[in-house]
Amino acid sequence: MKYWKVFSVLFFFNLCIDILLSNIEHLYYYRYITKPLITISLLLVFYFNSKLKPKKERLSVIIALVFLLIGDIYIIGYHHIFQLWIAMIFFLAANILYAAVFYRSAHFNIDRSIPFIATATITSLTLLYFIYDRLNSFFIPATLYMMVILNMSQAAYLRNKVVNDQSYYAIFLGSLFFLASQSAVAIVKFYSNFPFQQIIIMSCYGLSQYLIIYGLLIEKKKFRRFQKRFN
Template identity: 40%
Template sequence: MKSTSSFFFYIVFAIIVLFETLLANWLNLDWIHYISKPLVVISLILFYKKHSKLLNTNIRILTILALVFSLFGDVLLLYVNHSQYFFISGLIAFLIAHIFYCLVFLKHRNKSKSPYGFIALLLVYALGLFWLLKSGLNNLLIPVILYMFVILAMATFAYLRHGKVNVQSYNLVFYGALVFMISDSLLALNKFYLSLPFADFSIMFTYALAQLLIVKGLLSQDKEETL
């Protein structure tokens, strides 16, 4: 029954992402985004709530909060063409969502695993990205730097779950965090550096995939790992 329910969810989720990433753009129907974009995370919230009842209460609440603030961010970014304040507000909402994900991942931090090599790789990536973006950031310089720091922390904490959770949970969450970084990088490049081809598709597809991987990874934790 659980596998059937999950399969049905994946079909529905794929349809929602298809509408958001392709059909709305191909048909030039912008109003679809106001429905399909929030539905991406709303569907994940409902799926997670249904299948996370055996997880630790704190982990469950923190994950739902991360998804809820992601939803706030999605809605706010729908209105960026009206005012820059919507972008800033959306940035803050996603920053909070990443902080909640950090707290979730820290619940299973492997204290014996050194993060320094991984952090060095992330910093090289972040500095290269920042070098491309810096001239276009203007008054958003500090907020973007802060946001970059938080998402790098999220990826690091996902990395540090190694050895404390099962392999499937670790891989899904870790790859989800990395794909989230890619999605945010594409968004930043498209907004502050140059217009990317197929930007709407690539940003939203990687974002939806990242959220799905993280949610699925957290649900894949063994029961004893969540106590």
């Protein structure tokens, strides 16, 4: 991939700046520059390095990143519940697109799926237990959002043996980081603050998107029937 090492240095430098700004109240609104740059930079590097990928798959990822960008802009310093609703809708759509792309390289195996489904169910029920009393009108959207993220992680999990190992582990780990960041956001919004919350949320979010895009760019499908999908 062209300039990936240079991009990585700049990406994580910007991520560190954004995390720093998120913890300094009077500089917080500079995040309208640094946080969108996280997604914009990934969008640009994916666009210029994915020209050989199937058109539909490439377009799906580009649209997913655009949706994440819009969601990021709406959620920075939101003052009205309407902004949070809009951000959730765009993040939800991005996750659906990611899942669609991952499922194109997934092999469904019920024996392999059961441990993941069991772990995901326990994790989601535990989270809902803590935030249930404060969700109010957000209960159904939050539950749906959680199911979509878990579905995206399952799609990433089921890519094993279908794609090269480096791509598989990068994307699966990225999906788990994304799940962690969104779970942390839910705890902050609907339960309680916790130490180093902004550092944890943004570190997990930045790493998740970096690993997902990296995994997609280095992806090599092992079987012909998967190579033909999404053309």
